[in-house]
Amino acid sequence: MPWTTGNVAEAFPGVSTALGFTFIHQPMELAFRKMFRGLGVFGREQLTVPEHIEDQFWTAFAGRAAANIEQFRKVAGLMPGTSATAVEKQLFGYVREGTVDDNSMRRYPIIAVKAPRAVFTVSKRHDRLFAQLRQWRLDTLPSVPDQDLAANIATLRDARERFEQIMILHLLVTFVTSGVADRITAMVGAAGLTGLEARLLSGVGSDENEVAQDLWLLAHDKIDLPSFLDRHGYHGPEEGQLHSVSWREDPAPVLAWLKDYRAIPDGDPRAPRARNEEQARIRQEAADQLKKAVSPLNRPLVGPMVNLAARFVALREQGKAGYLLAFDVAKAAARRAGAHLVERGLLDDAADVFHLTYDELLSDDGIDRRVLVKQRRAQYEERLRFRLPQAWSGVPELIQVTGDATVSAPVGTTITGVAASGGVVEGRARIVRDPATARFDEGDVLVCETTDPSWVSLFLVAGAVVTDFGGMLSHGPIVARELGLPCVCGTEDGSSRLQDGQLIRVDGTRGIVEVLAGAS
CATH class of the missing domain: 3.50.30.10 (Phosphohistidine domain)
Structure with missing residues (x-):
């Protein structure tokens, strides 16, 4: 069974702890299946997590996330408007040698009924859920420090359910984006303008635009740090890992970069807002160029297709921000639960909670797991020494992390x-x-x-x-x-x-x- 770290390692980088993986594994797997059920690709009988990992969409090897290429290709082969090869290329960045598309039309009648409504409504549903998650995070975080262990666990469970909800929509957006981008690539290729697709997919106005703009505003004292952290404090180094520390918990990384942002004055072309506006202009120029190159029959399709791509690329980044909102609340609840377990003498340190599984934490069974946590922490630290190959079949051969290169690559490399x-x-x-x-x-x-x-x-x-x-x-x-x-x-x-x-x-x-x- 072929696996890859492509793209999935971006969402969940590094090595997961026991709590990190068990918190997300089932919701992620069900989100994939519920999303495909909403499109008509899957039936009701497929809304369970398969027992064998080769039948799952994703899992972890040595603590690192990996996607099951074959499962994605099977699904893509059932969907109109795309192909297994196109999905593999767009999602994972490459297509394996010797792969062959095997499209089937057997689900097309059901997809024709269900998919249009799912696709046409996902944009508004995504915006609405994202806004709800933002407000829920702001409303919930202040209460976490005063919660008892039972309330912390309830908050953690709530965060996990919300994580699954946003992932269902996020994954749908991801697949729609892949299909639209594939159509644009094909249109550009047919017009003899290969390479233009990168410009057509720029200037979309993603969530990161707002982070960059607010960092600039913070550096120029136009907003204060609490306001910035209310809006973006769920970000942070290795933010796709539940045990990582967000900017809300430690804003030092943000403060360290303000000097560079202060060096960019208002009106400078390097300022975030100016860059965004310039890229939007470049996207429009590319669209105009494509309109002139395609046939008169396809010309009216260019504008709507480019605008649709821009909207869904932006939604794709919004979805990542959405699940990080759920993560930030989950982190706070887990750390506070860990503190309660330390007070009970069941853990040595509050951060040790991340080396418990989700079910172990929810059980609240009073078992002293300090020895088990010590073993899992040692295993976690050992796994940091290795990474996975980009793609493999069966069991991966781990690659030892040797550190940064100490000798320059030869000139001309x-x-x-x-x-x-x-x-x-x-x-x-x-x-x-x-x-x-x-x-x-x-x-x-x-x-x-x-x-x-x-x-x-x-x-x-x-x-x-x-x-x-x-x-x-x-x-x-x-x-x-x-x-x-x-x-x-x-x-x-x-x-x-x-x-x-x-x-x-x-x-x-x-x-x-x-x-x-x-x-x-």
């Missing part, structure tokens, strides 16, 4: 990936593992495994972006296009081949990174 955001930039490679500790000079190239919304503070000072994982619709490329940065994603090993400080050229139009000089 070429690293290829996905041409995700156009433009050419030369700059010093900055290999970043933790955005909270990164140090950038203006114009340096951000090189990393993957990004999540907490990395947006780095994008504003970076000259270009290079990532190991992801495709056109991954987080890093979307934000890069919003800010007009060249981006090459899906290099697989760029962050381990390049040495920090090397001079490189990033060609986001061709999907190529070239080494120009050694580290300095």
